[in-house]
Structures are given as structure tokens and as C-alpha cells.
Amino acid sequence: MANDRSTPDGDTPVERVAISGAALAALLQAVNSSLGDCDGVLFGHVERNTTSTMVDEDVGPQTSHDSTAIVTGHFCSGGLASFYDTTGRIDAAKLAQMVGDRESRGGDVPIGWFVGRRESSMRPSMRESTVTANLRNTQFSVPEDAPVSPTLNSSNGLLGEESDLNRKDLKPIGIPHSSPCLFFLFTESSDTNSIHTHEYRAFQYRTKPRGVGCFEIRSVKIVNIGPAFRGLYDSFAPVAPFPWFSMTSASDGESSDESLRKLTMTSQNADVQMEGAKKVNQSLLDMYSQDFSVDRLHCLIKTEGDGGSVRELEALYRTMLRKLDVLAKQVCEGNEAIFEQELANSKLRMALQSAGKR
Amino acid sequence: MAMVEQPRPLSSPSTSGTAMVPSWLNAQLQYLRMHSPVPLKVENLRSGARNGHILDRFSLFVPCCLSYVKWDVVYNGNDTRVAPDIIFGADDETFQPLMDDSELSPCYYLRDWTVADPTRLLKLILLIRGLYLQYQRKKVEEVSDERVRFEMSTMAAIQGLEMCVTTISEGMEEVNFAFPLVLEMENPHSATNSQSSSITCSDISLQVKFPVRGGQSGGGAPQLKLVAPEGMRDVFDVDDVKLPVWPEHMCLVEYKPTLELTLQQQVREARASVRLRRNFVEALFPFFGHPLEVDTLYYRKASILTSFGVFTFLVHFVLPIQFPKIQPSFTFQSSQHFDARGKPLVSRLYQDYPWSPRWEASEMAQRIFDFVAEECLAFKRSCGDILSQR
Structure with missing residues (x-):
């Protein structure tokens, strides 16, 4: 071609x-x-x-x-x-x-x-x-x-x-x-x-x-x-909004060395940047779940194959459901507020009309 | 002046009884029908709504080069604030009138579209038609064939010239030219008021088609066709015209005056024929009595009630355009004999009786009267036979 x-x-x-x-x-x-x-x-x-x-x-x-x-x-x-x-x-x-x-x-x-x-x-x-x-x-x-x-x-x-x-x-x-x-x-x-x-x-x-x-x-x-x-x-490649959490954990000897080297190399400025990235990730996660920290998600990925991960996964689902609850509640509250405002408005209109008649 | 033909009435709304044309669209279509300077045809009104109740889209046949191109005009009945959209023909995908944002662009009409203004649709269509003709002219200019290029270069002076390119099949195109022929006629009113003795008539147009295969036209004669408005057929039928021969190396600018002269002669004869037909029909009265019905515009038809002894019957005359060269034909219709279904018995068509175009109108009438007097007895007899057979 x-x-x-x-x-x-x-x-x-x-x-x-x-x-x-x-x-x-x-x-x-x-x-x-x-x-x-x-x-x-x-x-x-x-x-x-x-x-x-x-x-x-x-x-x-x-x-x-x-x-x-x-x-x-x-x-x-x-x-x-x-x-x-x-x-x-x-x-x-x-x-x-x-x-x-x-x-x-x-x-x-x-x-x-x-x-x-x-x-x-x-x-x-x-x-x-x-x-x-x-x-x-x-x-x-x-x-x-x-x-x-x-x-x-x-x-x-x-x-x-x-x-x-x-x-x-x-x-x-x-x-x-x-x-x-x-x-x-x-x-x-x-x-x-x-x-x-x-x-x-x-x-x-x-x-x-x-x-x-x-x-x-x-x-x-x-x-x-x-x-x-x-x-x-x-050719399928999964896409997710979350960053790739590295699989390295503190217990792995070799990789901990690596991370240590990285740590020594990074300046304090980089630390602040990492904090910022974490904050961004946390707010991203908050869109889907209620009160589930990024660190916990990180741990969940690290402890692959461990018995605890099932519990943790369930906990994640629970927080996601809770998030839905919170959203639903927010919608309800919003609706209620609108309804009350409408009611107040119509009362005011009625008052204005009757005042106009008099 | 161009002939103003009223578009045909709308096709009746689709089958479901509940579907209706909204009043705003009705007003726009009404205006379009009444005021269009070119014959636009609206067909196949249909609905784009989920329930099918609002008829808001239709096919529009727009004249171009004496034939029609079909456009779809799509309104949105559920949201009348949205201006209508147009889908052009399959060959015209490069025609995109909204792409240029100049003064002439239809964007102006679409930007502040108001559904309440009934003139909008027609204005929009006429504007886009103008742009479409320009677009087609550009397409013709791009045709590389020398023959077409030569014709193009010589035709600048022709008034009302339209042109287009149509694809017939793969690699086969047709370049169409269309223009009105200018014929000089005697003014029928010149005797009564002080107008000039001749008027120009441009009702008849010529359509010329040059087939182009792979950018080359064969060089042979193009396809020629005369087109006249429907209403003219009672006076003059362009299908009867024998076109002058197209010799080799002929071009349109040269051919046009020859054709115009030929046509002029024939149309004049046809007009004169109206007068002769009138004289003839009037000459029938002294013999047959006053007619029941006469076409008093072109004198193509006349029906007369007459009797022979106690036998009362009708004579229906049909006068040809080429009268008196071709004699009138007529049929008898009995007012006393009826078939099983109650319909009056009708004779065969008579067009073989003695005739000469050189006779005076009164003699023509006299001869026909004599022939009818003889022939009606045979007709009466045949009527009696048919009834006795039942």
C-alpha cells in the first residue's frame, strides 16, 4: 500500500x-x-x-x-x-x-x-x-x-x-x-x-x-x-484511570534497595510532587468509593495471592456501594431543597398576587 | 418571459390517518407553490417523528437544465427552532453551500431561522438552486473535452443558459446544456393598441446532451430535445417537430438560429391554425345548429347535438393541431340507444371522409354535413342491430 x-x-x-x-x-x-x-x-x-x-x-x-x-x-x-x-x-x-x-x-x-x-x-x-x-x-x-x-x-x-x-x-x-x-x-x-x-x-x-x-x-x-x-x-490493552502501582514492596530485599536508592536521589521537592500525585489519585478514587485510601488500594495490589486480599476487595466494593448511597442521598437532598424552594416561590407568588388584587 | 408553471398539488399525506402537516409547514409549502418562479415539485411528505404523527420531511424536485434533481428537505417537527436541512443527490457530495460564509451563502437564512415566516423556505431553496447552478457550471468547466470547451467558449451570449454534468454509468458522463429559444411572433393585440407588431416568445427550450466517455466526446451529433410547457400542447406539440439536421462540425451557436427560424415558422402556422379551426367550428353552426360544447380557447374540440328524422344523436369533433392539413375526426353518439350497462352507443372514428384543405370553411362544413346525413343512417341501423341481438 x-x-x-x-x-x-x-x-x-x-x-x-x-x-x-x-x-x-x-x-x-x-x-x-x-x-x-x-x-x-x-x-x-x-x-x-x-x-x-x-x-x-x-x-x-x-x-x-x-x-x-x-x-x-x-x-x-x-x-x-x-x-x-x-x-x-x-x-x-x-x-x-x-x-x-x-x-x-x-x-x-x-x-x-x-x-x-x-x-x-x-x-x-x-x-x-x-x-x-x-x-x-x-x-x-x-x-x-x-x-x-x-x-x-x-x-x-x-x-x-x-x-x-x-x-x-x-x-x-x-x-x-x-x-x-x-x-x-x-x-x-x-x-x-x-x-x-x-x-x-x-x-x-x-x-x-x-x-x-x-x-x-x-x-x-x-x-x-x-x-x-x-x-x-x-491487541487488547486495558485502560484505567489509575496509575500503575508498582508491584514492589518493602519486604523484597532487592527492590527495597532500589527504592532506597531512588529515595536518596530524590530531593525534597520530589517528595512534595509525590504527595501531590497521591492527592490527585485519592480524589480520583473518591469519585468511585467512599473512604478508601489510595494506600489501601496500593496494598491490595501488593498483597496478591494473600488471603487478606479477598476481604480487602470486599471492603472496596462496600465503600463503592457506600459511595452510591451517598450520591443517592445527595440527589434526594437536592431534590428536597428544590421542592422546598419551589414551594416558597409559589407562596411568594400567591402573596404577590393577592397583594396586587388588593 | 419564462413560463410560470404552478407546481402540482401536494401528494396526499401518508397512509396513517393521524399523520398531519403542521400548520407552519403548510404555510411555507403553500407560499412555495404560489410564488415560485420555477416549477418546484413537492412529493412524498413523510414523518421523522417516533410516533409518525408530524409530517416534517419531503422530497423536492428542483428544475435544473430542463430536468429535475431530487433533494430531500428535512425539518425537525419536534424542534421547530432548528432550520431545515437538505440532502442533495448522490452525485453532488462536493456541493457544500454552507462551507463558504460569504454574503451569498444560505447561512444568513439559516442563522436566524423563524418558522413563522412562510417565505423563508422558498427563499432558501431559490438561493441554494442558484448556487447549485453555479456549482454545475464549474463542473462543466472542468470537463477536459475540447468539443465541450469550444461550445462553452462560444455560448456566453445565450440568455438563460443552464448547464450540468450527470454521471450515466462508470466513466460515462453527459454534459447538458439548456436554454430557451427566442421566437418572434406577431402580436395578436398589435391591431388594437399601439404596441409593436411582434413579440418574442421563449416558452420553448432546447436541451442538448453531449455524451462524454473518459473525458472525450465522440464528436457525433449531440442528443437534442425540445421542451415546452404542458399547456402549450393544445396549440403546438414539440414532439411533432422534425429538428434540422446536425451536420458535421456544427456547433450550438450556429445551430440555434436555424432551429429558431424553423420553429418560428411552425409555431406561426400553429397559431394561424387556431384561427382556421375557429372559422371551421363557426361554419358548422348553420348546418348542425348551435353546438353543445366547444373548446373556445384553441378550438380543438366541439360537440354538436343534431337529428335526422326522429333519430337524435351527438357528433363529437376533434380538430388536429395541423388543421386544415389534417382533417378533423369525429364520432357519433346515439341519444336513443344504450348498451347493457346504460352507456350510450358510440360509432367508429371517422377520419376518412372526402376532404381538401383548400376548401373554404363553409364548404368543409357542407361536405361534412352531407357525409353525416348519409352515414348516420348506417349508424342507426347498427345501433338497432346491437339492441336486437341482446
């Missing part, structure tokens, strides 16, 4: 788009349950595989690269023009709100967007082309004072309440240059025999080949269990 040598960027064609059955089902569900047309952001990453095949003749091994764009999640706005206006201009603040801080928690970056519209042609429309082009060609930054309010990320269902936790002053949002820009179209129609048809089509938006942006249809592979998807499982 001709484009092997160059470092792959967003314009390099991907061979196919892969999406897990669950992710596709969630997308279809979101499109189906919206009252009218809807749009949203897609998250995902690209996997590039290099395969070498040995040939009998003297030409040496032939390497072929192929890349698959994997859609791992979405955020559906439930309406149209959610992060852009009717002329297709991107509203950076709204886009930032939809993208959320998924990336800081180890999630995937935005890889494109989608539109669900019923009873219409499966081609990008005038506005959709413009939105896609704008998404591709511009990198946005959230202004410092932009209100990035906590958003509920639909796919992992976590309440991101600490939005300023990992936020730098100017955070680039949108589709990274290295990532392809995908556009998914969904449509559904039902005929008189009440057969519902769901159709979807994936496009990769590319700018280079013709100078003008164009949409190229990509085949969609639904990831499933089986030998056909072996490659995907082989």
Missing part, C-alpha cells in the same frame, strides 16, 4: 470500522428512543496492525498495515444542533460539555459524531457535511472560564463531579489530528406491515485525496466472540 511509509494521521484511510455489539445496540437504542432526529459524539480509537508475510521468492517479507477504527462509546444529545448551530459551526463550549472529561479517566477520545434521522436518504446532508468538515479542520480549546459543568457520561455511567480535577487551563477538545474523523448515519423506517428497519452507515471524512472534503463509506464490523475477532482480543 502506498501510504505505509508516512506516519498515519487522521486522513489515512482506515480499512474498516469496528463496533462492539453492545455499543451498537446502545447507539440504536438512543436513536430509536429519541422523539425526532438526534445527534451525538462518538468515542473510540484506532488500532494499527502490521502483518508480515513471508514469501517463498527472494523479495523478502512483505508487510501490510491495516488500521481499524474502533467505536467504543457515544454520547447522544437527544436532539439536533447540540454542539453546532444550524449553519454547521461548532460551539466549542457545548462540544466540551458533551465530550466531558472522559479522557482523563482513561476513556477514548472523540473519533467522530453521528446523526439519527428517520425517513431520509443515507447520505450526509448539507449541514452534516459542514459540521464534519469543521470538526475535522479545527481544534478547539475550551476557554478558561467556560462552564464545564458535570456531565453524565452515558456509557460508563459515572458522575464526573470533579470536573476541574484534571483540567488544564486550555484543554484541546474535538477530534485529535492523529485520529480519523468518522460519521455514522442511522435511519429507521417502518412500513405498513410493521416491519421496523434499522439502517446504519459509517463514513470516514477525508480531505486530502481530492482537496475537497469527501465522505468515504467504510464497512462496519460488529465485534463478537469468535476466531474472526482474535486479532482484536490479542
Whole structure:
């Protein structure tokens, strides 16, 4: 293939788009349950595989690269023009709100967007082309004072309440240059025999080949269990928002020496930095659990194979459940407060009205 | 002046009885139908709502080069604040009118879209159609074929020229040109008021198609087609016109005046034919009595009630466009004999009776009257036979 040598960027064609059955089902569900047309952001990453095949003749091994764009999640706005206006201009603040801080928690970056519209042609429309082009060609930054309010990320269902936790002053949002820009179209129609048809089509938006942006249809592979998807499982790498806790423990003689050496080398400044990192990790952990210290989590990983770890793991689950309780309670309290405020407001209104009558 | 054809009425809403066109969309479509300077056709109104109750999207047929391109206009019935979106044809994916943000861009209309303004939809469509014609012209300019390039370079002076490129199959394209033909006609009102004695008529347009295969046109004659508005068919049928031969090395700018002269002659004859038909129909009255029904616009049809003895019957005349070169045809319809289903019995079509286009109108009527007087007896007899067979 001709484009092997160059470092792959967003314009390099991907061979196919892969999406897990669950992710596709969630997308279809979101499109189906919206009252009218809807749009949203897609998250995902690209996997590039290099395969070498040995040939009998003297030409040496032939390497072929192929890349698959994997859609791992979405955020559906439930309406149209959610992060852009009717002329297709991107509203950076709204886009930032939809993208959320998924990336800081180890999630995937935005890889494109989608539109669900019923009873219409499966081609990008005038506005959709413009939105896609704008998404591709511009990198946005959230202004410092932009209100990035906590958003509920639909796919992992976590309440991101600490939005300023990992936020730098100017955070680039949108589709990274290295990532392809995908556009998914969904449509559904039902005929008189009440057969519902769901159709979807994936496009990769590319700018280079013709100078003008164009949409190229990509085949969609639904990831499933089986030998056909072996490659995907082989290349699987777990992602977690937490840092890799080192497996070294104080009891290991050799490694303790190492850590000692490291300790002597680090200055006091580094100590402060480590304290800072610990604080960040602790607040990250606090988003998921109630009163479970990072040190304890560290210990849990260190004591692998020990009988105590089961108890510790259970304790972690308990604190996670407690966290849910706390959140639920907060929601209840919030609702109550709103209700009381509403009541007070209506009382005031009544008083004003009666005063007006008199 | 271009012919203003009213778009056809909307296709009836889809099958489910509860689906309806919201009033704001109805107002916009109504305005579009009433005020469009070009014939726009709205078809297949359908719903994008989950319950299917609000009809908010439709196919729009937009005239381009004397044929139509189909666009989907997609509103969002659940959120009327969102301006409509348009899906263009499959070949036009590089047509992206929102990408340029200049004064001429439709962005202006879309930015502060108000659903309450019924004129908005038409304005938007006309604006985008204008941009689309420009886009197509650019595509034609990119065609590398020398023949097409030559035609392009010579056609600058033609008024109302439209052009487009359509893909027919893989590697096979067609460059279309379309323009109105300018015909000079005698002004029918020039005798009564002080207007000039001739008017120009540009109702008839010419569509020219150059097939281009792999960037090369064959060099043969292009496909030529005359297009006239539907309403003109009663006076003049462009399908009957024999187009002048397209010799080798002919080009459109040269061909156009020749064709215009030929057409001018034929249209004038057709107009004169209206007058002759009128004279003929009026000449029938003294023989047959006053007619029941006459097409008083173009005198293409006349029905007369007459009797022979006690036999009362109708004569339906149909007058051809090429009258008097081609004689009128007629049928008898009995008012006394009916078939089993209660329908009046009708004779065969008569168009083989004695005729000469050089006769005076009164003589034509006289001869037809004589022929009818003879032939109606045979018709009466055949009617009686049919009834006795039952």
C-alpha cells in the first residue's frame, strides 16, 4: 500500500470500522428512543496492525498495515444542533460539555459524531457535511472560564463531579489530528406491515485525496466472540484511570534497595510532587468509593495471592456501594431543597398576587 | 418571459390517518407553490417523528437544465427552532453551500431561522438552486473535452443558459446544456393598441446532451430535445417537430438560429391554425345548429347535438393541431340507444371522409354535413342491430 511509509494521521484511510455489539445496540437504542432526529459524539480509537508475510521468492517479507477504527462509546444529545448551530459551526463550549472529561479517566477520545434521522436518504446532508468538515479542520480549546459543568457520561455511567480535577487551563477538545474523523448515519423506517428497519452507515471524512472534503463509506464490523475477532482480543490493552502501582514492596530485599536508592536521589521537592500525585489519585478514587485510601488500594495490589486480599476487595466494593448511597442521598437532598424552594416561590407568588388584587 | 408553471398539488399525506402537516409547514409549502418562479415539485411528505404523527420531511424536485434533481428537505417537527436541512443527490457530495460564509451563502437564512415566516423556505431553496447552478457550471468547466470547451467558449451570449454534468454509468458522463429559444411572433393585440407588431416568445427550450466517455466526446451529433410547457400542447406539440439536421462540425451557436427560424415558422402556422379551426367550428353552426360544447380557447374540440328524422344523436369533433392539413375526426353518439350497462352507443372514428384543405370553411362544413346525413343512417341501423341481438 502506498501510504505505509508516512506516519498515519487522521486522513489515512482506515480499512474498516469496528463496533462492539453492545455499543451498537446502545447507539440504536438512543436513536430509536429519541422523539425526532438526534445527534451525538462518538468515542473510540484506532488500532494499527502490521502483518508480515513471508514469501517463498527472494523479495523478502512483505508487510501490510491495516488500521481499524474502533467505536467504543457515544454520547447522544437527544436532539439536533447540540454542539453546532444550524449553519454547521461548532460551539466549542457545548462540544466540551458533551465530550466531558472522559479522557482523563482513561476513556477514548472523540473519533467522530453521528446523526439519527428517520425517513431520509443515507447520505450526509448539507449541514452534516459542514459540521464534519469543521470538526475535522479545527481544534478547539475550551476557554478558561467556560462552564464545564458535570456531565453524565452515558456509557460508563459515572458522575464526573470533579470536573476541574484534571483540567488544564486550555484543554484541546474535538477530534485529535492523529485520529480519523468518522460519521455514522442511522435511519429507521417502518412500513405498513410493521416491519421496523434499522439502517446504519459509517463514513470516514477525508480531505486530502481530492482537496475537497469527501465522505468515504467504510464497512462496519460488529465485534463478537469468535476466531474472526482474535486479532482484536490479542491487541487488547486495558485502560484505567489509575496509575500503575508498582508491584514492589518493602519486604523484597532487592527492590527495597532500589527504592532506597531512588529515595536518596530524590530531593525534597520530589517528595512534595509525590504527595501531590497521591492527592490527585485519592480524589480520583473518591469519585468511585467512599473512604478508601489510595494506600489501601496500593496494598491490595501488593498483597496478591494473600488471603487478606479477598476481604480487602470486599471492603472496596462496600465503600463503592457506600459511595452510591451517598450520591443517592445527595440527589434526594437536592431534590428536597428544590421542592422546598419551589414551594416558597409559589407562596411568594400567591402573596404577590393577592397583594396586587388588593 | 419564462413560463410560470404552478407546481402540482401536494401528494396526499401518508397512509396513517393521524399523520398531519403542521400548520407552519403548510404555510411555507403553500407560499412555495404560489410564488415560485420555477416549477418546484413537492412529493412524498413523510414523518421523522417516533410516533409518525408530524409530517416534517419531503422530497423536492428542483428544475435544473430542463430536468429535475431530487433533494430531500428535512425539518425537525419536534424542534421547530432548528432550520431545515437538505440532502442533495448522490452525485453532488462536493456541493457544500454552507462551507463558504460569504454574503451569498444560505447561512444568513439559516442563522436566524423563524418558522413563522412562510417565505423563508422558498427563499432558501431559490438561493441554494442558484448556487447549485453555479456549482454545475464549474463542473462543466472542468470537463477536459475540447468539443465541450469550444461550445462553452462560444455560448456566453445565450440568455438563460443552464448547464450540468450527470454521471450515466462508470466513466460515462453527459454534459447538458439548456436554454430557451427566442421566437418572434406577431402580436395578436398589435391591431388594437399601439404596441409593436411582434413579440418574442421563449416558452420553448432546447436541451442538448453531449455524451462524454473518459473525458472525450465522440464528436457525433449531440442528443437534442425540445421542451415546452404542458399547456402549450393544445396549440403546438414539440414532439411533432422534425429538428434540422446536425451536420458535421456544427456547433450550438450556429445551430440555434436555424432551429429558431424553423420553429418560428411552425409555431406561426400553429397559431394561424387556431384561427382556421375557429372559422371551421363557426361554419358548422348553420348546418348542425348551435353546438353543445366547444373548446373556445384553441378550438380543438366541439360537440354538436343534431337529428335526422326522429333519430337524435351527438357528433363529437376533434380538430388536429395541423388543421386544415389534417382533417378533423369525429364520432357519433346515439341519444336513443344504450348498451347493457346504460352507456350510450358510440360509432367508429371517422377520419376518412372526402376532404381538401383548400376548401373554404363553409364548404368543409357542407361536405361534412352531407357525409353525416348519409352515414348516420348506417349508424342507426347498427345501433338497432346491437339492441336486437341482446
